[in-house]
Amino acid sequence: MSSKQPASISDLDSHPVTAKRWKDLETLFGERGACGGCWCMWWRLSRSQFNKQKGVGNKKALKKIVASGEIPGILAYSNGEPIGWCSVAPRERFPVLERSRILKRIDEKPVWSVVCFFVAKPFRRKEVTIELLKAAIEYAKKCGAKIVEGYPVEPKKTKMPDVFAYTGLASAFRQAGFVEVLRRSDTRPIMRYFVR
Numbered sequence: 001m002s003s004k005q006p007a008s009i010s011d012l013d014s015h016p017v018t019a020k021r022w023k024d025l026e027t028l029f030g031e032r033g034a035c036g037g038c039w040c041m042w043w044r045l046s047r048s049q050f051n052k053q054k055g056v057g058n059k060k061a062l063k064k065i066v067a068s069g070e071i072p073g074i075l076a077y078s079n080g081e082p083i084g085w086c087s088v089a090p091r092e093r094f095p096v097l098e099r100s101r102i103l104k105r106i107d108e109k110p111v112w113s114v115v116c117f118f119v120a121k122p123f124r125r126k127e128v129t130i131e132l133l134k135a136a137i138e139y140a141k142k143c144g145a146k147i148v149e150g151y152p153v154e155p156k157k158t159k160m161p162d163v164f165a166y167t168g169l170a171s172a173f174r175q176a177g178f179v180e181v182l183r184r185s186d187t188r189p190i191m192r193y194f195v196r
Contacts, residue, residue: 012078012128014135016071017085022063024075024082033059034118035166040072040087043094043115073116074135076128083123086132087116088140091149102184103151111149111192112140117168129168133176133193141195148193150178155187 017025033039037055039062045053053061065072072093076084091113097103114136119128133150140148154170170180170189178191 012076012083012131014074014076014132016139017066017073017075018071019066019069021075021082022066024077025062025066025085028075028082028085028120029118034085040085040116040118043087043096045096071139074132074139076119076132076135078123083120084128084132085116085118086114086129086136088112088114088136088148090145097151102188103190106182106190109147110145111147112136112143112145114148114150114168116166118166127172127175129172130175133168133172133178137176137193137195146195148178148195150191150193151188152191153187154189 015021029039033055037058039058041050041058041061050058062072072089073085073087075082089112091097091111094113094115097113114133117129117132137148150168150173152168152170152173153165170191173191176193178193180189181192182190
């Protein structure tokens with residue numbers, strides 16, 4: 001992975017992850033599967049199943065999703081290199097949300113959920129997340145979504161380790177046009193983008 005910085009954020013382009021882009025996702029996630037063998041399966045599996053297959057098992061599970069033709073998210077590229085990821089899909093694909101006391105459904109409206117981000121280290125704090133959110137909105141809109149929902153963190157301290165901000169920061173969601181609709185926890189707003 002090159003550490004070359006994009007000349008500007010406008011140099012980024014984004015694409016839904018299909019089977020032909022699997023290698024790019026693998027390159028971005030690296031040996032650790034983005035973070036500790038997660039392979040972005042945290043929201044899709046029970047805790048016991050997630051822990052049991054952490055690492056290689058989670059990688060195989062995500063690869064199976066991609067191979068099936070399901071789009072699990074969006075990749076951002078800079079100069080042809082994959083540098084960012086955003087997981088976006090209909091909320092039903094993420095059963096852990098349904099079991100969450102803080103992030104459970106707020107109504108019966110069908111929503112698409114943005115649950116996770118991963119940005120290559122040299123590209124962090126450069127608004128890549130905002131661009132990924134915009135791409136996720138466009139993709140969800142093309143698929144018929146009327147509401148895109150996110151579950152970012154809004155830390156009480158101004159600085160927090162990147163690893164704890166994997167659901168995104170509320171400030172990035174606001175910049176992408178999301179509005180807060182409910183907050184069951186001081187640091188975890190539920191935010192929505194209403195597709196026009």
